[in-house]
Amino acid sequence: MTEMTAVSGLGQRVDADEARARVRKRYRAEARFKAYGIGAIAFAALFLVVLLADIVTKALPAFTVTHLVIEAPVTAETVDPDGSRQAASLARGDYLKPLREVYQGFFPEVSGRAPRRELNGLLSSGAADELRAQVMADPSLIGKTVKTRALVSDDADLYYKGVVTDVVEEPGEAVATPSATSGEVVVTTSTPAFADDLAEIKAELSETARKRRFEVDRIRTLREGILADKPSAELALREAQGGGDATRITVAQNVLAKIDSDAQSLQAQMETLAGEAADFEARFKDSGGAEKLDEKLPSRLLAINGGIVKITSLAADRVEGVTLTPLKSQDAAQPNAWKLLTYETPETPAGSATSRSPGSRR
Amino acid sequence: MDATATAARPKPTASATLPANDPKIVAKDVNVYYAEKHALKDVSLDIPERAVMAFIGPSGCGKSTFLRCINRMNDTIASCRVVGSIKIDDQDIYDPSLDVVQLRARVGMVFQKPNPFPKSIYENIAYGPRIHGLARSKAELDEIVEQALRKASLWNEVKDRLQDTGTGLSGGQQQRLCIARAIAVSPEVILMDEPCSALDPIATAKIEELIDELRQNFTIVIVTHSMQQAARVSQRTAFFHLGVIVETGPTERIFTSPNDKRTQDYITGRFG
Amino acid sequence: MTLIYLLGLVLVAAGAYVVGRQKGVTFAMAGGASRMHSLPSYHGAYLAVSAIAPMLLWFILWLVLAHRVVEWAGMSALPADLAPADGLAYASRLREILLVADGVQTNEVAPGVRAAGETYALWRGLSEWALLIVGLGLALIGFAWGARQLEPQFRARNGVERFVKVLLIACSAVAVLTTVGIVFSVLFETLRFFAKYPWYDFLFGLQWSPQTAIRADQVGASGTFGAVPLFAGTTLIMLIAMSVAGPIGLFSAIYMAEYASPRVRGVVKPVLEVLAGVPTVVFGFFAALTVAPFIRSTGEALGLNVASESALAAGLVMGVMIIPFVSSLSDDVINAVPQSLRDGSYGMGATKSETIKKVVLPAALPGIVSAFMLAISRAVGETMIVVMAAGLAGNLTFNPLEAVTTVTVQIKTLLVGDQEFDSAKTLSAFALGFVLFFFTLVLNFIALRIVQRYREQYD
Numbered sequence A: 001m002t003e004m005t006a007v008s009g010l011g012q013r014v015d016a017d018e019a020r021a022r023v024r025k026r027y028r029a030e031a032r033f034k035a036y037g038i039g040a041i042a043f044a045a046l047f048l049v050v051l052l053a054d055i056v057t058k059a060l061p062a063f064t065v066t067h068l069v070i071e072a073p074v075t076a077e078t079v080d081p082d083g084s085r086q087a088a089s090l091a092r093g094d095y096l097k098p099l100r101e102v103y104q105g106f107f108p109e110v111s112g113r114a115p116r117r118e119l120n121g122l123l124s125s126g127a128a129d130e131l132r133a134q135v136m137a138d139p140s141l142i143g144k145t146v147k148t149r150a151l152v153s154d155d156a157d158l159y160y161k162g163v164v165t166d167v168v169e170e171p172g173e174a175v176a177t178p179s180a181t182s183g184e185v186v187v188t189t190s191t192p193a194f195a196d197d198l199a200e201i202k203a204e205l206s207e208t209a210r211k212r213r214f215e216v217d218r219i220r221t222l223r224e225g226i227l228a229d230k231p232s233a234e235l236a237l238r239e240a241q242g243g244g245d246a247t248r249i250t251v252a253q254n255v256l257a258k259i260d261s262d263a264q265s266l267q268a269q270m271e272t273l274a275g276e277a278a279d280f281e282a283r284f285k286d287s288g289g290a291e292k293l294d295e296k297l298p299s300r301l302l303a304i305n306g307g308i309v310k311i312t313s314l315a316a317d318r319v320e321g322v323t324l325t326p327l328k329s330q331d332a333a334q335p336n337a338w339k340l341l342t343y344e345t346p347e348t349p350a351g352s353a354t355s356r357s358p359g360s361r362r
Numbered sequence B: 001m002d003a004t005a006t007a008a009r010p011k012p013t014a015s016a017t018l019p020a021n022d023p024k025i026v027a028k029d030v031n032v033y034y035a036e037k038h039a040l041k042d043v044s045l046d047i048p049e050r051a052v053m054a055f056i057g058p059s060g061c062g063k064s065t066f067l068r069c070i071n072r073m074n075d076t077i078a079s080c081r082v083v084g085s086i087k088i089d090d091q092d093i094y095d096p097s098l099d100v101v102q103l104r105a106r107v108g109m110v111f112q113k114p115n116p117f118p119k120s121i122y123e124n125i126a127y128g129p130r131i132h133g134l135a136r137s138k139a140e141l142d143e144i145v146e147q148a149l150r151k152a153s154l155w156n157e158v159k160d161r162l163q164d165t166g167t168g169l170s171g172g173q174q175q176r177l178c179i180a181r182a183i184a185v186s187p188e189v190i191l192m193d194e195p196c197s198a199l200d201p202i203a204t205a206k207i208e209e210l211i212d213e214l215r216q217n218f219t220i221v222i223v224t225h226s227m228q229q230a231a232r233v234s235q236r237t238a239f240f241h242l243g244v245i246v247e248t249g250p251t252e253r254i255f256t257s258p259n260d261k262r263t264q265d266y267i268t269g270r271f272g
Numbered sequence C: 001m002t003l004i005y006l007l008g009l010v011l012v013a014a015g016a017y018v019v020g021r022q023k024g025v026t027f028a029m030a031g032g033a034s035r036m037h038s039l040p041s042y043h044g045a046y047l048a049v050s051a052i053a054p055m056l057l058w059f060i061l062w063l064v065l066a067h068r069v070v071e072w073a074g075m076s077a078l079p080a081d082l083a084p085a086d087g088l089a090y091a092s093r094l095r096e097i098l099l100v101a102d103g104v105q106t107n108e109v110a111p112g113v114r115a116a117g118e119t120y121a122l123w124r125g126l127s128e129w130a131l132l133i134v135g136l137g138l139a140l141i142g143f144a145w146g147a148r149q150l151e152p153q154f155r156a157r158n159g160v161e162r163f164v165k166v167l168l169i170a171c172s173a174v175a176v177l178t179t180v181g182i183v184f185s186v187l188f189e190t191l192r193f194f195a196k197y198p199w200y201d202f203l204f205g206l207q208w209s210p211q212t213a214i215r216a217d218q219v220g221a222s223g224t225f226g227a228v229p230l231f232a233g234t235t236l237i238m239l240i241a242m243s244v245a246g247p248i249g250l251f252s253a254i255y256m257a258e259y260a261s262p263r264v265r266g267v268v269k270p271v272l273e274v275l276a277g278v279p280t281v282v283f284g285f286f287a288a289l290t291v292a293p294f295i296r297s298t299g300e301a302l303g304l305n306v307a308s309e310s311a312l313a314a315g316l317v318m319g320v321m322i323i324p325f326v327s328s329l330s331d332d333v334i335n336a337v338p339q340s341l342r343d344g345s346y347g348m349g350a351t352k353s354e355t356i357k358k359v360v361l362p363a364a365l366p367g368i369v370s371a372f373m374l375a376i377s378r379a380v381g382e383t384m385i386v387v388m389a390a391g392l393a394g395n396l397t398f399n400p401l402e403a404v405t406t407v408t409v410q411i412k413t414l415l416v417g418d419q420e421f422d423s424a425k426t427l428s429a430f431a432l433g434f435v436l437f438f439f440t441l442v443l444n445f446i447a448l449r450i451v452q453r454y455r456e457q458y459d
C-alpha cells in the first residue's frame, strides 16, 4: 500500500504517511458514527426492557395473596343460627369468630380492647370466606375442626411481600441477659454488642438532619423566588390603580395576595423542618451512652429466649425495651442464640405527623 | 496545483493514442456473482493507459458490472461477489490490505444519470478534495475547483454562479459537473457508465468532445449503447455478450472487420 | 324504519342499475357498441344514481327536519297550563312525552301529557311513513327522468362522474366543516374568557394559580391566570424530551436505514415501534414511580436538590416515548434519498459516515425537520406523563430538577371537577387550548411547507 500511495495521483501531493494517518482518522470517525447508531438503538431497547421488567416485577406480587392456615373448630351454634343445616341458615353464620378465637390464641399476651382490635385487624374482613364456602359445600364439617385458609389484611399482605419494609437480621455476638420476661425489660450484654447499631443510629440522625436542612434550603430558594416577584406585582397593582380598570386591579391584588400567602406557608414549613433538623443534630452531638429510639427511626427488635423485645433505648452494651411477646426465661442467652432485627422503614415516615398503626383503617 | 501535477506527466504523442500504450489496468479471469446469478464469466482484459476504452454489448451482458469492479463499487451491493484479479499499475485492487477509499480516489466514476449532490456547484466540486484533505487553504480549494471546472469545459458557463445549486443546471451541464467532480480529486482512471444516455444530442456532443480532451491526462473507460459514440471517442473497444468478452481490439478494426460472428451481428444491428 | 329505508335505497340502486345496463346492452346490440358514447354499465350506474340521489337528499332533509316537526306537534298538543316555561322545563316535559309515546309509562301521568304523548306517537309514525313513501316516490320520479334520457348517444359516463365528484366534495366538506366548527367553538370560549380576564395578563402574566379564591366578594377572576409559567414548563419539558428523542431517534434511523442488515432492521424497527404503542399511562407511572425516584436519589447522592416530581423525569420518559416518531419518519425520508446520490459519493471515495453526514442527511434534512416538528407537537400535546411525573405546580423555572406543569396538564386539571361552566377558571382551559392549537397548527404548517419544498427537489 505504501508503494501504491507513492505512485498514485494523491501520492504526488500528499506524502504517504500523512495520507495514511488521514485515512485511519476517517475510519475511526466511521466506527464512531456507527457506534452512535448502535448506542441509540441499544438505549431505546434497553429502556423498553427496563420498562417491561419494571412493570412485570411491580405487577407480579399483585397476583398473589397471603393466607394464614388455621385449624378452626366449627360449631353449630356459631355457623348455623337456625340449626336447620339449610343453606339459608348456614349463609348467615359467623365464621370469623372461630377463626379469630384460634388466631388470638397464638398471641395470649395480647389483652385489652385496643390491642385486640389491632390484632384482629391483621386478618382481612374476607378472611372467613373460604371457611364459609367449605362448610356450605359440606355441612357435615360442623362440629369438627376444619383446616382452612384465612386471608390476611392488605397491610399484612404487603408486609409479607416485602413492600412495607426491609428487615435485617443480625445474630447476637455476646452473652445477653434479660432482666425480666415481660413488660419493661433491660438486656445487658457481656461485650458492647450494640456498638455498631449505635454508630448507625448516630449516622442516621445526622443524615436525617442533613436531609431536613436540604429541604429547608430548597424551600428557602423557592420562597425567595416567589418574593422576588413581589416588587413587580406591587408596581402592577399601583399602575392598575392609576389606570382605574377594575379587572386589572383585582388581578393584581390576587397576584399579590397569592405571593404573600405562598411565602407565609413556605416560611412555616421551613421553620418546622429547621426545628426537626436542629433536634436531630442535637441528638447526634450528644455523646451520652444511650440513644432513644422513636418512631422516626428504623424499629429494632430483639428476639431472645423465645420472646421479642421492642427496643426503646439503645447503648453499646445495654438495651431497654418492652416485650411484644414475653420471654420464656430470664436466662443468659449465648451468642448466636439471640438476634437483632432491624425494620428499615420507620413507623412514621419523614414529614407526616401521626403514626398509623396497622389495621387502624378498619 | 492540479495543473502542475499533470504538466509533470509526459504529454501523449500522436502515437500514444494508438493501442500501443502500456496497459494501465489488467483484469484476469474475473467472475462476478449476484447471489446465485453468474453475471461475468472469466473476463480478462487489458486497458491501455491514457486512452479511451469502450465497452459495448447488448443490455444485461455485464458491462456495468465489469466497470464497477474496477473501482470496487460492487462492494456496496451486499449480494455481489467478485472472484479473480484486477490490477492497476500492478497493484491488485482486491488485495485485502488495499483501502477502497484510496482506490476510489484514484479511480473516479461518472454515472448514467447525472447525480449532482443537492449542494452548490462549488460544494459539489469541493466535495472530493475536502474528504480526501487535498487542499490546505481556501485559496487552494478555489484553485482546485476552478481547474476541475475548466477541464470539464464548464467553467465559463458557471463561473458567475458557483453558489447556485448544482441540481439547477441543465442535464448536460449536470453531467459535466459530475465529470468535474470526479476530476477534482485527480484520479488516474475515470469510469463512465453510459454518461450520455440521459442527454440530448448537443449535450452528448459536448461530452464526447470533453472525453476526447480528457484522454490526454486520464485513462478512460466508457460504457456506451451507441456504436457511433464508441467509434467516435474510443481507441479500443471490448464487445461483451452474455457475461463474457467476445472480442476486443482497436476500435477501428472491431467496427470494420470483426473476427467474431456475434460482434458482426451486433454492430450491424441484428440484435441488442 | 331508517334501516328499512336504507335497505330500500340499496335495492332501488341495484334494480335501477340492472335496468339501465340492460337498456345499454340493447342499444349496443341494435346499433353496435361503437356508436354508443358510454359503456352499458355506465347507463346502469347513471340510472341508479338518478334514482337514489333524490332519495338520499330526502333522507338528509328528513333527518334534520322530521324530529323537530314531531316534537313541535307533541308540544303544541299540551294544554296551556302544562306548557313548559323555560328550556329546562321543556326538556323534562319532552322526556315525559317520549315515555308516554314509547308506551313505557302510561299511568301516573297528567292526562294532558298523555294526550300530547299520543299525538307525538302519531306524528312520529306519520313521519316515518312519509320518509318511506315520499322517498320511494322521489326514487320513481328520478328513475323515470333518468330512463327517458337514456339513448345510444347519451353521455352517461360524464353524468356518473359528475355525481361522484359532488359526493366526494360533500364528504371532504364534512371533514373541513367539522374542523372549522371545533376551531370556532374553542375560539368563542376563548373570547368569553378574555372578556372576563385581560388577554395581556393571560399571555404575559407570571403567576398561574387558577384555584385561589381570595375574597368571596371578588367578581370575575377567582384566581390569577398568567400563563407564562405554563408556557415555560411546556417548553422545558419539550426541550428535555427532544434532546432525548432527537439524537436517539435520528441515530437509530440512520443506523436502520444505512447500516443495518435487513434481518437486524426487521427486528429493531418493530421493537422501536413498540415504544410508540405503549399506553401513555404506563409511561406515566413508570416515570412517576421508577424514573422520578431514581433521579431524586441520584441527585441527592450528588448533592443536588431534586424535587420528587421533576421536569427531568417527565421529559426523559416522554423523550423515549417519541423516539419512534422521530426514527420512523426519519428512516422513511433517509430511505427516500436516491441511491444515485450515495453512489456518487462512494464513487468519490467517501466513507459511509461521510456520505451520510455530507450527502444523505443534507438531502433528507427537510424531511427530518418535519419529523422533528411532528415529534415536538406530540411532546407539547402529551398530558398523562406530565400529570403523573412532573406535577401540577405552576413554577416559573427552567431548572429541570423542579416540578413544573404544562399547558395540557392545566387544561385537564381545569376541566376535571365540577365548576360552573362559565367561570373564568373553566374558560381559561379553552384559552390554553386555543394557544396549544395555534402552536401545533403553526408547527404543522411549517412542517408541511418544508416537506413540500423537499418534494419539489426530488420529483
Ligand SMILES: Nc1ncnc2c1ncn2[C@@H]1O[C@H](COP(=O)(O)OP(=O)(O)O)[C@@H](O)[C@H]1O
Residues within 6 Å of the ligand: B034, B037, B039, B057, B058, B059, B060, B061, B062, B063, B064, B065, B066, B077, B079
Ligand atoms: N444489483 C444487482 N443484483 C442482482 N443482479 C444484478 C444486479 N446488477 C446487475 N445484475 C444482473 O447482472 C447482469 C449484468 O448487468 P449489468 O452489468 O448491469 O448489464 P449492462 O451490460 O446492461 O450494464 C444482468 O443480468 C443483471 O440482471
Ligand SMILES: [Mg+2]
Residues within 6 Å of the ligand: B063, B064, B065, B193
Ligand atoms: Mg448498464
